[in-house]
Every structure is written in structure tokens, then in C-alpha cells.
Amino acid sequence: xxxxxxxxxxxxxxxxxxxxxxxxxxxxxxxxxxxxxxxxxxxxxxxxxxxxxxxxxxxxxxxxxxxxxxxxxxxxxxxxxxxxxxxxxxxxxxxxxxxxxxxxxxxxxxxxxxxxxxxxxxxxxxxxxxxxxxxxxxxxxxxxxxxxxxxxxxxxxxxxxxxxxxxxxxxxxxxxxxxxxxxxxxxxxxxxxxxxxxxxxxxxxxxxxxxxx
Amino acid sequence: xxxxxxxxxxxxxxxxxxxxxxxxxxxxxxxxxxxxxxxxxxxxxxxxxxxxxxxxxxxxxxxxxxxxxxxxxxxxxxxxxxxxxxxxxxxxxxxxxxxxxxxxxxxxxxxxxxxxxxxxxxxxxxxxxxxxxxxxxxxxxxxxxxxxxxxxxxxxxxxxxxxxxxxxxxxxxxxxxxxxxxxxxxxxxxxxxxxxxxxxxxxxxxxxxxxxx
Numbered sequence: 001x002x003x004x005x006x007x008x009x010x011x012x013x014x015x016x017x018x019x020x021x022x023x024x025x026x027x028x029x030x031x032x033x034x035x036x037x038x039x040x041x042x043x044x045x046x047x048x049x050x051x052x053x054x055x056x057x058x059x060x061x062x063x064x065x066x067x068x069x070x071x072x073x074x075x076x077x078x079x080x081x082x083x084x085x086x087x088x089x090x091x092x093x094x095x096x097x098x099x100x101x102x103x104x105x106x107x108x109x110x111x112x113x114x115x116x117x118x119x120x121x122x123x124x125x126x127x128x129x130x131x132x133x134x135x136x137x138x139x140x141x142x143x144x145x146x147x148x149x150x151x152x153x154x155x156x157x158x159x160x161x162x163x164x165x166x167x168x169x170x171x172x173x174x175x176x177x178x179x180x181x182x183x184x185x186x187x188x189x190x191x192x193x194x195x196x197x198x199x200x201x202x203x204x205x206x207x208x209x210x211x212x213x
Numbered sequence: 214x215x216x217x218x219x220x221x222x223x224x225x226x227x228x229x230x231x232x233x234x235x236x237x238x239x240x241x242x243x244x245x246x247x248x249x250x251x252x253x254x255x256x257x258x259x260x261x262x263x264x265x266x267x268x269x270x271x272x273x274x275x276x277x278x279x280x281x282x283x284x285x286x287x288x289x290x291x292x293x294x295x296x297x298x299x300x301x302x303x304x305x306x307x308x309x310x311x312x313x314x315x316x317x318x319x320x321x322x323x324x325x326x327x328x329x330x331x332x333x334x335x336x337x338x339x340x341x342x343x344x345x346x347x348x349x350x351x352x353x354x355x356x357x358x359x360x361x362x363x364x365x366x367x368x369x370x371x372x373x374x375x376x377x378x379x380x381x382x383x384x385x386x387x388x389x390x391x392x393x394x395x396x397x398x399x400x401x402x403x404x405x406x407x408x409x410x411x412x413x414x415x416x417x418x419x420x421x422x423x424x425x426x
Contacts, residue, residue, distance in 0.1 A: 050304060
């Protein structure tokens, strides 16, 4: 599988593309950073992030996009920019129908280094070794994006096995009465939210509805 | 001027279009809510918000977009969704070259009711009166979007006067030495960040640069 990892940020948005499957050597296809100037206004910065990510999606056509999950325990100003840049990444991928997964920083560190508390240098060193690079990718945001992609490739088989096990369990314990089957059929797809189609907007969101006479 | 106010949210994103100038009666052109299902995945919800806002921009062609500025002192989960929905609003407007302004909730309340601590009911009542409506717009997110648009129309003249005064002051106190003029010419547009052009991405964000041989 080919995965684009995105370490979201407004000043530096790390991007890295990794191809491979779990248990085999992985290949780095590309790595870089989408930058936007700190003195530009927020709207233009988000447009620049969008344009940058679109170029990466056009160039590498990834099958999956892995984005770092944003937490708000960090610096308030930074976390807002990070959340907004991650929204752009999610939007760009979902608009193309590419599945997006969110991984927490500790999931990524644990997957790549074995410890959820690894520092930037350890992550960079492991990314360099796993992808057989000559030197750690710079800046750290670029290395983090590759780590996200690696994490996604390695976690995917485990996640698939969990989903298969859950599906098997659900089919064995599914209610067999007609009423229960009818109830289940009224809520199709509820068990697989990831596969849900793009939501159709509420009729009240139709601009023409709210117009004054 | 015609302003689209956006009260950002994933579950309910309030939208309202107001036309007029400060000191004259204002007219509501449209009001509504873009909704996305809470059980859909985040990427699809952001795509639905984008599609909804695009329809409002197509329909009303506003000259300005006013978005509520998000603070992170609120509930952590909610604030992330709000920040991400606001990113989509900023992106949609900036992509079209429409200027976007951010107003804090207390600025909006103070502009519309005279008190920065007004409650939802007071805001709804004043919006109803100012736009000569039969009843307060429901839900509150829709009323808040109209309040944002009104706030923007009323604050615009004061902001313009402040900017003009600042520009006048700057021209009177500008350094007159050749060195200072040269220094000033090296940072063009620094004093008007709102008018800055869309940032050109850094060369390092070019996908082809990071590729392995």
C-alpha cells in the first residue's frame, strides 16, 4: 500500500510518502514540507496548505492518508493552527475519496521506536533505518510525516484483523428474530462508520430555503 | 456591503447573509444552517461543510465573510470541531479572494446588544429587531451567524478609520534617511498583512524535490 503521512502545521506541514506492506522492507517515495509565511493572513495560509497538499496527492496518488491526531493540551495558539491545517488535509483526502486515518503521536512513536515516549531524535533515527536513508529527513516535521505513514502501514494488518474479528463476533451473536433483523436493516452501515458515504446535507442547509420573500 | 456571517460548527454551522451599511436599516438576504451527521467520519463532515458553504457563496456572492474567532477555553472536543469547520470557511472564502474577518463572540455580542456578556436570547432578540424579522431565527447558530454579519458591517467603518489614522501616523513619522527607506523597501507590505497576496509555497514543498533517485 502507498500512504501519504501528514504532520499538520501552518508554518511547516510535514509530508512523506511510503510504500510497502507490514513485514517487508518499506520504500520512501518522497518527503518534504509545505511551508506558509507566518505573516500572511490565516485564510491565505490555509489556501497555500491546500495547494501544497493537492500537489502531493496529484504526484503520488496515495491509497491512504495518515494524519496526526491533534490534541489540545499543547500551546493554545499552536494547536488552533494545527487543527486547522489538519482539517485541510482531511478535506483534500476525503474530497478525492481517499480513506484517512488519524494516529496519535504516541501511537506513531510506539509503532516506529517501540516506545510511546520516544523523542524526535529517536523517531528520526528509526525512520532513517527503516527506510534505509543516508541521513534523518530534516526538518523533524518531514521525519514525523514518514513515521506516520510507516505507522499506518504497520497498524493496518492489526486493525484489519480486529475488524474481521469484530465482524465475525457480530455475525455469530447477531439476533435471529425477524423483529431484530428488521431493526438492524433500518440502520444500515452503522457498524462501519469509516465506510459511510459522504453525508447528504440537511435540507435546511439549502441556501434558497432561507431567503426572504 | 453584503456580508456572509459564519458561526462555525460541524454538527450545525450557522450561515446568514446581511446587506447594508452602518447607520442605515439592514436587510437579511438569507439565513440557515449547514448540518453534518455526528456519526459520519470527520473527513466526510468537513467535505459536507465545504459543499454547503460553497452553495451559500455561489447563491449570494458576498463581498465579505465574517467568521467567529475560535477560542480554546471551551470544551476540548467541541473546540477542535469548531476550529476545523472555521478552517473550511476561511479556505472557501480565501480561495475566491473574498476578504475574511474574524470577530470574537464578545465583539459580536457588544456590537449587536451593547453588552459583551449578552446571552443567546438577547442576541436573538436584537437580531430580530435590527433585521425587522417576525421571530428570532432558529437555531441559535443561525441567529449568531446574522449577528456576525451585522457586527462586521457596523465595525467596518470604525476599522477603516483606525487603519486610515494608522497609515497617516506612519507616513508622518516615517524615517527619512536613505538607509531607513532601503530597509523599509526590503519588507514591502509588512504594515498591511490583510492585503498580502496568497503566499507562494516554499521551493522545498515541491513534491518532485524530495523524491528518491
